Amino acid sequence: MKLDTTKKILIVGLGLIGGSYARSLTDQGYYVTAITGRQKTIDYALSVGMIAKGAASPDPALISEADLVVFALYPGVFLDWIRDYQQYFKPGAILTDVTGVKGCIVDPIQDILRPDVEFIACHPMAGREVSGVENSDPTIFRGANYVVTPTKRNTPEAIELCCHLGEVLGFARISTLSPDEHDDIIGFVSQLTHCIAVCLMTCEHNEHLQDYTGDSFRDLTRIARLNDEMWSELFLRNKPALLRQMSLFEAELARLRQRLEADDREGLREMMRASTARRALFDKKTN
Amino acid sequence: MKLDTTKKILIVGLGLIGGSYARSLTDQGYYVTAITGRQKTIDYALSVGMIAKGAASPDPALISEADLVVFALYPGVFLDWIRDYQQYFKPGAILTDVTGVKGCIVDPIQDILRPDVEFIACHPMAGREVSGVENSDPTIFRGANYVVTPTKRNTPEAIELCCHLGEVLGFARISTLSPDEHDDIIGFVSQLTHCIAVCLMTCEHNEHLQDYTGDSFRDLTRIARLNDEMWSELFLRNKPALLRQMSLFEAELARLRQRLEADDREGLREMMRASTARRALFDKKTN
Numbered sequence: 186m187k188l189d190t191t192k193k194i195l196i197v198g199l200g201l202i203g204g205s206y207a208r209s210l211t212d213q214g215y216y217v218t219a220i221t222g223r224q225k226t227i228d229y230a231l232s233v234g235m236i237a238k239g240a241a242s243p244d245p246a247l248i249s250e251a252d253l254v255v256f257a258l259y260p261g262v263f264l265d266w267i268r269d270y271q272q273y274f275k276p277g278a279i280l281t282d283v284t285g286v287k288g289c290i291v292d293p294i295q296d297i298l299r300p301d302v303e304f305i306a307c308h309p310m311a312g313r314e315v316s317g318v319e320n321s322d323p324t325i326f327r328g329a330n331y332v333v334t335p336t337k338r339n340t341p342e343a344i345e346l347c348c349h350l351g352e353v354l355g356f357a358r359i360s361t362l363s364p365d366e367h368d369d370i371i372g373f374v375s376q377l378t379h380c381i382a383v384c385l386m387t388c389e390h391n392e393h394l395q396d397y398t399g400d401s402f403r404d405l406t407r408i409a410r411l412n413d414e415m416w417s418e419l420f421l422r423n424k425p426a427l428l429r430q431m432s433l434f435e436a437e438l439a440r441l442r443q444r445l446e447a448d449d450r451e452g453l454r455e456m457m458r459a460s461t462a463r464r465a466l467f468d469k470k471t472n
Numbered sequence: 473m474k475l476d477t478t479k480k481i482l483i484v485g486l487g488l489i490g491g492s493y494a495r496s497l498t499d500q501g502y503y504v505t506a507i508t509g510r511q512k513t514i515d516y517a518l519s520v521g522m523i524a525k526g527a528a529s530p531d532p533a534l535i536s537e538a539d540l541v542v543f544a545l546y547p548g549v550f551l552d553w554i555r556d557y558q559q560y561f562k563p564g565a566i567l568t569d570v571t572g573v574k575g576c577i578v579d580p581i582q583d584i585l586r587p588d589v590e591f592i593a594c595h596p597m598a599g600r601e602v603s604g605v606e607n608s609d610p611t612i613f614r615g616a617n618y619v620v621t622p623t624k625r626n627t628p629e630a631i632e633l634c635c636h637l638g639e640v641l642g643f644a645r646i647s648t649l650s651p652d653e654h655d656d657i658i659g660f661v662s663q664l665t666h667c668i669a670v671c672l673m674t675c676e677h678n679e680h681l682q683d684y685t686g687d688s689f690r691d692l693t694r695i696a697r698l699n700d701e702m703w704s705e706l707f708l709r710n711k712p713a714l715l716r717q718m719s720l721f722e723a724e725l726a727r728l729r730q731r732l733e734a735d736d737r738e739g740l741r742e743m744m745r746a747s748t749a750r751r752a753l754f755d756k757k758t759n
Contacts, residue, residue, distance in 0.1 A: 310686040332684055360683045367684075373676055374689040380728055381668055381692065386747035386754075388724035389660050389717075395754045396647045397619055397654075399597040401695045402661040405668065408688045409751040413744035417737050424732060430676075431729055435722070437675035441667055442718055445711060450704050457700035460673035464696040467673075467682045 186342040188253065188349045190214050195251035196236070197266065199226050201313060202283045203257030204321025207235045209354050212323070218247050226318050235321075248273035253346070256282040259415060260290055260422050267294050271302070279343050280304040281350065285371060287334045287364035289422045295338050305343040306334045308367065309356065310375070314410040323355065331356035334364045372426035377434055379416060380427075382409040473629040475540065475636045477501050482538035483523070484553065486513050488600060489570045490544030491608025494522045496641050499610070505534050513605050522608075535560035540633070543569040546702060547577055547709050554581055558589070566630050567591040568637065572658060574621045574651035576709045582625050592630040593621045595654065596643065597662070601697040610642065618643035621651045659713035664721055666703060667714075669696040 194210055196203045199221035207230065211217045219230055219239040227239035240247055248254070248270060256263050263284060274280070280302060284290050291306045298304055311329040313320060331351035335344050344361070351359040362370065385402070386409040420427055444452035481497055483490045486508035494517065498504045506517055506526040514526035527534055535541070535557060543550050550571060561567070567589060571577050578593045585591055598616040600607060618638035622631050631648070638646040649657065672689070673696040707714055731739035 310684070312686065312688075330684055330686065358683050360680075362684065370681070370684045374681065374685045378672070378688045378692045380725065381672075382688075383743055383747040384721060384724040384728055385665070385668075386750045387743055388720050393647075394657070394661065396645050397597070397617055397649065397657045398661050398754075399599065399617065401599075401665045401669075403754075404691045404694055405665045406751055406754070407691055409747040411744055411748060413741040413748065416744055417740040420732055420740060421735060421737060424735075428729065428732065431725070433675050434671060435725065437671040438667065438718070438722065441671055442715065445707055445715065448708060448711075450708060453704040453707060454700040456670055456674055457698055457703060460670040460696040461698060461700065463673045464693055467685075467690075467693070 186346045186349075188215075188346055188353055190216070192216075192252040193218070193250050195220065195247060195254045196257060197221070197254060198257035198262075199230055199236075199239075199318045200257060201316045201318070201321050202309065202311070203255065204230070204235065204318035205311075205323050205325060206255055206257065206283070206354065208321055209323035209326070211235050211237070213353060218251065220244060220247060221318075229318060243270045243273070245273045249275050251275060252278060253350070254278060254280045255350075256280065256284070258282075258284075259418055260284055260286060261418065263290065264293055267304075268297060271297075271299055274299065274302045276301045278302045279346055281307045281347050283307065283309050285375065285419045286423045287367045287371075288426075291334060291336060291364045295336060303338075303340060303343045305339050305347045306364065307347050307351070308332045308334065308371070309351070309354070311356075314407060316412050316415075326355045328357045331359045332367055333359065333361045334367045335361060336364065368423050368426045369430070372423055372430040373433075376420055376423060376427045377430045379408055379411060380420075380431065381434075382406050383411070385409065473633045473636075475502075475633055475640055477503070479503075479539040480505070480537050482507065482534060482541045483544060484508070484541060485544035485549075486517055486523075486526075486605045487544060488603045488605070488608050489596065489598070490542070491517070491522065491605035492598075492610050492612060493542055493544065493570075493641065495608055496610035496613070498522050498524070500640060505538065507531060507534060508605075516605060530557045530560070532560045536562050538562060539565060540637070541565060541567045542637075543567065543571070545569075545571075546705055547571055547573060548705065550577065551580055554591075555584060558584075558586055561586065561589045563588045565589045566633055568594045568634050570594065570596050572662065572706050573710045574654045574658075575713075578621060578623060578651045582623060590625075590627060590630045592626050592634045593651065594634050594638070595619045595621065595658070596638070596641070598643075601694060603699050603702075613642045615644045618646045619654055620646065620648045621654045622648060623651065655710050655713045656717070659710055659717040660720075663707060663710060663714045664717045666695055666698060667707075667718065668721075669693050670698070672696065 196219045199219045219236045224241040230236045311325040483506045506523045511528040517523045598612040
């Protein structure tokens with residue numbers, strides 16, 4: 186099942202990611218509507234032409250005309266929204282999302298969802314250090330990864346539609362993982378890296394650090410500017426996987442420290458060569 | 473004392489950084505020569521016109537004509553070079569360097585140096601993931617920081633000359649620190665970040681990691697491609713400061729972990745807000 190332009194698409198939650206979906210899909214000729222918490226956001230989205238219609242509350246008319254609904258909400262809000270408003274979905278509607286954690290979302294939603302609609306979870310792995318619809322920008326999807334996390338309850342048609350949505354949005358690589366695999370990998374590549382960036386910024390109190398800094402420190406702390414409301418929720422909802430990844434990383438840092446303490450130069454070089462080889466491979470495949 | 477174009481400049485060690493100095497200074501009309509270990513490197517440098525003359529061994533004629541000598545060698549090689557060839561320096565010559573650690577270099581060199589020449593240490597905080605003269609590129613200095621690390625034994629004239637060299641090379645911010653302050657800060661902003669990047673690459677063995685990665689992980693591991701010969705020496709020569717900075721970071725990561733384990737959402741948000749505020753300030757001053 187392809188996402189053709191006869192499909193009506195509703196975005197619920199018009200922030201950085203929801204807004205970037207809306208801009209991209211509208212620009213490509215899709216009919217896009219939005220529901221979000223603030224009238225100001227709807228007014229802005231209408232004024233720049235990124236949506237055809239919008240409402241600042243869960244308008245039954247908008248919900249019931251949508252063939253595809255994209256949820257770009259915080260996890261807790263998302264669960265409540267489904268519970269409270271699912272009676273308005275059009276029969277046969279496909280629901281998807283952009284949530285950064287999956288285990289705590291996918292089963293609970295599929296458990297309570299009406300049998301005549303389908304939820305297929307998805308994680309577009311793109312972002313910026315700034316939030317809000319005004320900063321939305323579909324170019325953040327270029328070259329980025331898009332992960333679909335189907336379960337046994339999903340149909341091949343819905344998985345295909347969701348993958349096609351990723352293609353339409355311009356993602357470079359579209360893959361599928363189970364929700365648990367996703368959460369483990371995300372705990373490592375995304376959440377652990379944000380923990381590290383935060384700790385690098387909060388652990389040192391030299392007032393003039395910025396005068397003595399190279400690109401490496403700037404790179405490692407770019408993501409230290411983050412939306413604390415969203416990220417604290419993502420960390421807590423993926424707590425077991427994130428704690429596991431933190432432990433793996435701490436043990437590896439301890440291994441490097443032991444080699445440094447022991448003046449084991451060859452041991453240090455061996456870790457550096459492994460890291461260099463691995464990162465080079467990585468570059469080749471991603472760029 | 474300014475670096476005017478009547479000064480003859482000798483670069484010892486024509487790698488990524490030495491080569492970038494040579495290209496920049498030659499392009500700006502300075503007379504630049506080089507001594508480096510391989511004839512192939514000298515041939516390349518002459519063929520692209522980045523130096524006026526060069527030698528693959530410590531040629532007394534090249535050494536004795538230089539008013540300013542820039543050492544771009546590994547720390548151990550640098551110390552040996554001074555011991556073995558300092559008799560050839562022109563009286564009144566100024567020596568500087570690009571070494572990434574200072575405590576282990578500055579005092580030993582100033583201790584053994586002839587009294588009629590002066591060594592003023594300097595750290596241009598720029599680099600690339602690739603090494604070698606072929607990859608040298610003076611644009612890496614743009615927007616970067618340049619730190620001069622004088623001691624009581626340095627003259628105001630030499631400090632001024634060294635600062636002016638940083639300006640000529642195009643560095644955005646030129647500052648001075650004591651060698652010990654430098655090593656503490658470098659242990660944090662540069663060496664600790666390289667330790668983290670290496671450990672992120674070596675601690676996880678998912679074969680297809682690159683398919684599920686966002687920009688954050690790519691940013692944090694860009695510097696995981698590194699010259700193991702150079703970095704292992706830099707780590708070991710700055711061991712006490714680096715171990716201290718690792719401990720500070722590990723304690724901060726443990727603080728975040730405790731808040732996560734305790735479901736202390738407000739505590740997590742407080743760390744994230746502190747990190748966001750600090751990083752925003754940092755951006756303003758650096759960009």
